[in-house]
Amino acid sequence: MDNKNFFLNISNLHPNNGAKRKKLRLGRGQGSGKGRTCGRGHKGAKSRSGFSKKKGFEGGQMPFQRRIPKFGFRRNIFGKKIVGINLDTIQNRINKIHDFKEKNVIDKEFFIKNNLSRKNDFVKILGRGKLYSPLKIYAYKFSKKALSSIKKVGGETVFI
Secondary structure (H helix, E strand, O other): OOOOOOOOOHHHOOOOOOOOOOOOOOOOOHHHOOOOOOOOOOOOHHHOOOOOOOOOOOOOOOOHHHHOOOOOOOOOOOOOOEEEEEHHHHHHHHHHOHHHHHOOEEOHHHHHHOOOOOOOOEEEEEOOOOOOOOOEEEEOEEOHHHHHHHHHHOOEEEEO
């Protein structure tokens, strides 16, 4: 075939020579090479029709998933994710925001805006650091130290 006259299209596509083999037909006599037992050997479960072994079956040996010891469990796979935020972190964020003095309220929206927590997280305020201005803080939990230092400055804590 000339290269100049050869165009690639569906009518002249074909598999390479030797790429396609006929399916070997089992049980068609001794001369076919796969007659009588059809390559299944003699007797046993694997020679029977409809045989399928169980997942993890190891020939009667105790399977791996039953051999290794089992222990423990997890109560809340989808439990609450509690994020701890320290007072000094809150103070640093307030210092960076120039127009914050008007509100003096710290709530879930503040934490989300400042990348301190995500939408579905539960926030716990921890006591590291100091606050320098009285704030009204909304949170899921407060540590004892955080409660006392917020009250000392004249702030207010609100449990959500």
